[in-house]
Amino acid sequence: MNELELVQLAENPDPRAPCLLLLDTSASMSGEPIRALNEGLQTFCRDVLKDELAKRRVEVAIVTFGNGGVQTAQDFVTVDEWTPPTLRSGGSTPLGQALETGLTLLRARKDLYKRAGLQYYRPWVFLITDGEPTDTWQDAAQKAQQEDANKGLLFFAVGVEKAKMDTLSKIAPPQRPPIKLKGLNFADLFLWLSQSQQRVSHSRVGDQLALPPIGWADVST
Amino acid sequence: MTWHLVAASVTGEAHLKQEKGNEDFFCLASRLDGSLLLIVADGAGSASCGAEGAELATTVALEFLSEVDLPTTEDAWQMLLLETAQYVHNTLEAHATTREKNIKDFACTLLLGVLTPSWVAAVQVGDGAIVGMNDETITRLTRAAHGEYASETVFVTSQDYLEHCSFTVVSSETITGLVLLTDGLEPVAMNLQADEPFAPFFNPLFRFVRNEKGAYEKSQALSEFLESERINKRTHDDKTLVLVVRS
Numbered sequence: 001m002n003e004l005e006l007v008q009l010a011e012n013p014d015p016r017a018p019c020l021l022l023l024d025t026s027a028s029m030s031g032e033p034i035r036a037l038n039e040g041l042q043t044f045c046r047d048v049l050k051d052e053l054a055k056r057r058v059e060v061a062i063v064t065f066g067n068g069g070v071q072t073a074q075d076f077v078t079v080d081e082w083t084p085p086t087l088r089s090g091g092s093t094p095l096g097q098a099l100e101t102g103l104t105l106l107r108a109r110k111d112l113y114k115r116a117g118l119q120y121y122r123p124w125v126f127l128i129t130d131g132e133p134t135d136t137w138q139d140a141a142q143k144a145q146q147e148d149a150n151k152g153l154l155f156f157a158v159g160v161e162k163a164k165m166d167t168l169s170k171i172a173p174p175q176r177p178p179i180k181l182k183g184l185n186f187a188d189l190f191l192w193l194s195q196s197q198q199r200v201s202h203s204r205v206g207d208q209l210a211l212p213p214i215g216w217a218d219v220s221t
Numbered sequence: 222m223t224w225h226l227v228a229a230s231v232t233g234e235a236h237l238k239q240e241k242g243n244e245d246f247f248c249l250a251s252r253l254d255g256s257l258l259l260i261v262a263d264g265a266g267s268a269s270c271g272a273e274g275a276e277l278a279t280t281v282a283l284e285f286l287s288e289v290d291l292p293t294t295e296d297a298w299q300m301l302l303l304e305t306a307q308y309v310h311n312t313l314e315a316h317a318t319t320r321e322k323n324i325k326d327f328a329c330t331l332l333l334g335v336l337t338p339s340w341v342a343a344v345q346v347g348d349g350a351i352v353g354m355n356d357e358t359i360t361r362l363t364r365a366a367h368g369e370y371a372s373e374t375v376f377v378t379s380q381d382y383l384e385h386c387s388f389t390v391v392s393s394e395t396i397t398g399l400v401l402l403t404d405g406l407e408p409v410a411m412n413l414q415a416d417e418p419f420a421p422f423f424n425p426l427f428r429f430v431r432n433e434k435g436a437y438e439k440s441q442a443l444s445e446f447l448e449s450e451r452i453n454k455r456t457h458d459d460k461t462l463v464l465v466v467r468s
Contacts, residue, residue, distance in 0.1 A: 003429035004446045009409040009455060010419035015371035053235075053457055117414040119371035151369075202235040202457050 014056045015119035017201040018076060018109055019193070022095075022102050024129035024160070026066030029089040033130060033160060033184055040186030041084040047194035048079040054194075055080040057121075057201035061105055065098035066091045072101065076109050095129060095171070096137030099144055106153065121200050123153045126193065128181075130160035132167050141171040148173040158189065180218040188216035222338060224257055227430045228463040229443040233405055235457035236266070244272040244329075245403050245461040248279040250287065256337040258286050259463050263349060263403040265328035265376060266458075270320075274313055274327025278377060281312045282333060291337055298390040302344040306331060306386050309377050324378045331377040332401045336465065341396040344388040348374040350411060351389075352418045354398035354427055354466070359420045362399075363387040365407075374404075398427050398466040405458030406447075431466050 023037065049055050060082055062074040067090035074085060106123055113120045125144065148155045157172035159165050160181045168178040181189060195212045232243040244264035251257050262278040264271030285308045292298045309331055310324075317324040330347025343351045345363035353362045366375040366385040375385040400423060402410055410422045433439050446452070447460045 002433065002442070003425045004442060006425040006428075007446070008419070008421035008425075009451065010412050010422060012408050012411075012413045052454065119413065122370050 013116075013118055014053070015121060015201075016078070016113060017054075017058045017121040017197055018106065018123040019058055019060050019197055020102050020106055020123060020125045021060065021062045022098050022125065022127040023062060023064050023073075023087065024066055024093060024095070024131065025064040025087050025089050025091075026093040026131055026134075027090050028093075028131050028162070029066065029160075034087060034089040036184040036186045037128070038084075038086050040190040041087075043187050044190035044194050045079060045082060045084045047191055048197060051198045051201075054198040054201045058197045059109075061102075061109070063098050063102045063105065065094045070094050070097045070101050072105065075105065092134040093129065093131045094135040095127075095133035096135045096140045099127070099137065099140035099171075103140070103143055103147070122151065124197070124200070125153050125155045127155070127157045127171070128160060128189075129158075129168065130163050132164040133171075137171060144171075145173045148176070160184070179214065182216055182218040185216045192216060222255075223468050224251075224336070225430045225466045225468065226257075226436070226464070227439045227443050228461075229440050229447055230459065230461035231444055231447045233456070233458040233460060234453055236459060241266070242272060243459050244275055245405070245459040246272075246275045246279045247401075247461055247463055248283045249463065250283055252287060252291075254291070254337070256291060256335060257465060258283060259334040259336075259399065259401055259465065260286075261330075261332040261349070261401045261403060261461055261463055262377075263330040263332075263347070263405075263459065263461070265330075268326050268328035268378075270322065270326045271328055274378060275329035277313060277316060277327070278309050278329050278331055282309050282331065285309075286333075286335065291335070291340075295390045298340060298342045299388060302333070302342055302388045302390070303383065303386055305333060306344060306346055306377060306382065310382055313378055328376040328378045330374065330403070332403070334399050334401055334463075334465075336396075336399065336467075337393065339393050340390060341393050341399060342388070342390045343399070343401075344386055346375065346377040346382050346386050348404040348407065350400075350402050350407060350418065352400040352402070352410075352423060353389075353391075353396045354400075354423065355395055356397065357420075357424060359418045359423045361416070361418055362389040362391075364416075365404075398464070400426070400465075401461075401463040403459060403461040405456050405460035406462060408456045409452055426462075426464055427466050430464050431468060
């Protein structure tokens with residue numbers, strides 16, 4: 001290969017694809033739902049790890065609401081350095097406060113990217129809940145929707161089992177209505193999320209990204 | 222004057238995985254007056270007909286530049302570069318109408334270089350890079366359009382494409398070599414934080430095209446290089462590199 005062997009490659013940091021998970025860990029998630037959710041997180045991690053590029057680019061953060069109130073269970077970390085937590089259920093559903101905490105976390109992360117001169121993709125915010133908020137959520141929802149409309153993030157809301165879809169449709173951005181999970185099919189949901197994040201982390205403009213088909217949604221509701 | 226030319230375009234691993242083809246296209250031609258035309262377009266993966274758009278863009282830009290009278294002043298060159306971008310945009314618009322689609326569906330970038338005995342002119346709309354060499358000094362000749370997010374760019378099909386046309390016209394004495402590359406190579410060829418070319422990437426390439434023999438062998442070797450493990454580890458997008466050096 002002669003001279004071509006002498007070609008040196010520039011060392012550039014990977015652009016980051018932040019993905020914020022807002023997860024309901026309230027008492028109603030006890031038993032099978034929380035078990036399926038925890039397994040879903042493992043599936044997500046395993047699947048992203050298969051993609052050499054995505055595992056260095058996708059950054060996960062988790063904010064839980066329920067057990068212990070609102071908790072940052074995981075601040076942003078690239079998937080190759082992430083150990084999925086085992087979440088426990090209990091308590092009420094302070095969704096509004098969790099959304100607020102998540103948005104703050106995301107803003108801080110973007111500031112950090114900018115200071116470090118890192119390129120990044122449009123952040124995803126993925127909310128999963130099986131109930132109805134027990135706190136005021138209107139302000140936080142409005143902020144999230146506004147940021148979504150300004151292309152500051154992509155906000156997805158997913159309802160599980162007895163989730164109040166009416167309320168959720170007020171929290172989710174009007175252009176992206178909430179999706180009802182088929183049974184407790186967290187495995188397929190997180191596989192989809194992983195595949196989507198892999199596409200994001202390889203993509204150009206996030207806007208018209210063709211996402212994989214959603215096979216985990218309950219279309220009957 | 223002799224041109225040493227090499228070009229190659231290979232499908233990115235991400236596209237192979239999604240069973241998509243190479244959405245980069247390039248065209249090289251020399252005019253009867255001895256001027257050289259280098260044209261590259263990168264079809265947007267997010268657009269349904271990005272590859273079709275890129276292929277058409279390179280073809281029509283080539284047609285346009287093959288027939289025009291080449292300018293003799295810097296001003297006229299700048300106009301010609303913008304007119305070429307405009308011609309490509311309008312042709313894609315008309316094509317989209319014929320196909321009963323939106324021009325966005327044919328989204329692609331456009332990178333173009335014209336080398337005459339007196340002038341080197343280049344224009345870029347979108348991402349990727351056009352890099353010039355003078356002796357061992359490597360500089361970026363045009364600027365890529367970037368948004369807030371990684372790899373977010375403007376296309377020649379965008380409504381505001383003219384505002385984002387970045388062009389350069391210089392005397393041929395100041396440029397001994399020219400490279401056009403698509404964004405798939407940016408992570409390995411450019412220092413992204415400084416937004417400058419990474420010279421140790423380019424200098425061996427210029428030596429390679431100047432010193433090696435055989436046009437076919439050279440393009441084969443370049444293809445193999447672009448598909449090599451060490452590059453594929455760092456970038457999964459389609460990769461196109463067009464390089465010319467004069468001696």
